[in-house]
Amino acid sequence: MATAGRDGEGAPPRRRLRGEVFIHRERCKGCAFCVEFCPSQALALDKAFNRKGYHPPVVVKAEACNGCDLCGMYCPDFAIHGVRVGAGVDDEG
Amino acid sequence: MSQHVNPVEPFLRMERMPHIWCPGCGIGTVVNCFVRALLKTQVDIDKVSVVSGIGCTGRIAGYFRADSFHTTHGRSIPFATGLKMANPELSVWNFSGDGDLIAIGGNHFIHAARRNADLKVVCVNNFTYGMTGGQVAPTAPLHSLATTAPYGAFERPFNLPFLADSSGAVYVARWTTFHVRQLVKSMEEIMHKPGFCFIEVIAPCPTAYLRRNRLGDGLEAMRHYKQSSKVVHGADTRSVDIELGGPIVVGKFVDRDRPTTLEAMRDELHKSLGDKYVPYPTGVQR
Numbered sequence: 001m002a003t004a005g006r007d008g009e010g011a012p013p014r015r016r017l018r019g020e021v022f023i024h025r026e027r028c029k030g031c032a033f034c035v036e037f038c039p040s041q042a043l044a045l046d047k048a049f050n051r052k053g054y055h056p057p058v059v060v061k062a063e064a065c066n067g068c069d070l071c072g073m074y075c076p077d078f079a080i081h082g083v084r085v086g087a088g089v090d091d092e093g
Numbered sequence: 094m095s096q097h098v099n100p101v102e103p104f105l106r107m108e109r110m111p112h113i114w115c116p117g118c119g120i121g122t123v124v125n126c127f128v129r130a131l132l133k134t135q136v137d138i139d140k141v142s143v144v145s146g147i148g149c150t151g152r153i154a155g156y157f158r159a160d161s162f163h164t165t166h167g168r169s170i171p172f173a174t175g176l177k178m179a180n181p182e183l184s185v186w187n188f189s190g191d192g193d194l195i196a197i198g199g200n201h202f203i204h205a206a207r208r209n210a211d212l213k214v215v216c217v218n219n220f221t222y223g224m225t226g227g228q229v230a231p232t233a234p235l236h237s238l239a240t241t242a243p244y245g246a247f248e249r250p251f252n253l254p255f256l257a258d259s260s261g262a263v264y265v266a267r268w269t270t271f272h273v274r275q276l277v278k279s280m281e282e283i284m285h286k287p288g289f290c291f292i293e294v295i296a297p298c299p300t301a302y303l304r305r306n307r308l309g310d311g312l313e314a315m316r317h318y319k320q321s322s323k324v325v326h327g328a329d330t331r332s333v334d335i336e337l338g339g340p341i342v343v344g345k346f347v348d349r350d351r352p353t354t355l356e357a358m359r360d361e362l363h364k365s366l367g368d369k370y371v372p373y374p375t376g377v378q379r
Contacts, residue, residue: 022097029116032312037271037319054116072099073129073273076114076121081099 018086019067021059027079030054034071034080040064043071101128104138106158113152115223117311119270119296120150123188123217124157126273130280141184144173146193149224149298150217153188167197170205173212174354181355181376184213184284191218191232195251199231206260206289211353211376213283214291216253219298227301234337238305253293255330258347263288265330265347269295271318272343279345287353287377295341306337353377 021042028050034057035043042064045055057080059065065082072081101124114120131141143161145154146169154161160183164172169189177185187194194202194216205212221239222228229239229246232253236245257265264283268276276294283290297303297314308314322341325333333342352360355375362370 022099024099027111029111031117031310033117033122033315036312036315070273072101073125073277074122074270075125076118077111077116078099078101078105078121078125081101 017066017068017084018063019065019069019082019084020062021065021071021080021082023057023059024079025050025056026052027077028054028056029077029079030056031076032057033074033076037074038071039068040066100132101125104128104131104158105156109156112156114149115298115300115311117297117299117314118149118223119219119294119298119311119315120153120217122270122273123150123215123276123294123296124153126276127186127188127215127280129277130284133277134281134284136184136284140182141186142173142176142180143186143188144169144176145188146190146198147224148190148193148222149219150188150190151193167193167199168201169193170198170201170210170212170214174201174205174210177211177376178355181211181374183376185211187212187214189214189216190223191216191220191253192222192230195253195256196231203256203260206257206262206291208354209261209263209288209351209357211287211355212289213280214289215280216291216293217296218253218293219296219302220250221298221302223298223301227305232335234335234339237302237337239302240305250335252330252334254291254333254346257289257291257293258330261289261351262291262347263349263351264290264292264345266291266345267293267295267333267341267343269315269318269322269341269343270297271315271322272324275324275343282345282348287356287379288351289353295335295343308338 042061043057044060046058067084069082143157145151147166154163229242233246297311299311326344
């Protein structure tokens with residue numbers, strides 16, 4: 001196949017990149033850059049506060065995340081980042 | 094487990110977090126982009142040095158876990174020039190705000206560009222002096238409000254890409270904090286480019302600039318950057334002035350080659366002294 005590196009077991013029939021977001025709630029200052037510019041609209045601002053009184057983001061559509069890490073590049077407070085999962089990550093079990 | 098650690102963290106002095114930057118400020122985004130560029134180009138962090146002056150952006154040097162230098166106001170370029178002269182193998186990055194780099198350090202800026210000092214200069218332009226309370230900056234757009242211009246700024250602002258271009262910089266680009274991928278690419282491009290490379294990054298200052306000018310918060314400014322910026326690579330830098338609330342022309346404007354200070358010195362001294370001249374390393378591989 002032209003796209004190599006996608007031979008993990010249980011690969012979905014539709015080729016789509018999957019990812020996971022890691023959020024450090026206490027570091028967030030609630031600027032919402034990540035929510036606004038997530039290309040998959042996977043994030044929303046939480047209704048609850050963090051300790052500093054800001055609304056940190058929460059993942060609302062985990063399956064939509066493709067791990068592009070755009071949230072991580074925007075976040076001025078280093079409180080969120082995305083990683084790509086699948087395609088070689090599961091190798092070590 | 095390592096996936097839980099933000100990729101920026103190994104490059105920052107995390108014991109100093111949280112940083113002083115306001116909610117919605119764009120300076121952290123610039124730091125993110127710089128770290129992404131460092132990761133992508135795989136440069137040795139021991140060969141990278143970060144210098145900055147005073148101001149909100151000047152804090153980058155303090156937060157960065159590299160050989161970093163937090164200098165006096167406006168003097169980041171002289172310090173960086175000396176650092177590069179003494180250690181030609183270093184990649185010297187200069188992060189400063191518009192007030193530090195263009196107002197107080199304006200003379201150093203044009204002369205470093207003129208002599209093509211081998212520096213990477215990133216100017217985070219938020220159109221105001223954020224840290225000291227929002228005084229009018231030499232980049233403040235006409236008619237914008239500031240604490241020292243309560244009825245509107247009436248002095249023509251600097252057009253930074255034109256200033257850098259006409260002073261002789263070999264690489265001039267402008268991006269906003271919305272254009273993160275493009276900014277990373279620009280930083281990658283200049284990582285190994287010899288000469289005076291200049292990137293202007295338009296960033297929101299929600300506290301001192303946006304609020305006073307009724308331009309909303311940081312997110313509102315980012316939406317504005319998204320909607321009203323136009324990418325024009327190779328645009329004539331004379332045409333990229335910024336007006337209050339107007340369109341922002343972004344892109345890579347200049348990419349040329351000129352001998353750096355150390356190369357010019359080597360060539361000139363070799364020409365006049367011949368074999369008596371013991372070459373000094375230039376740190377440039379062409």
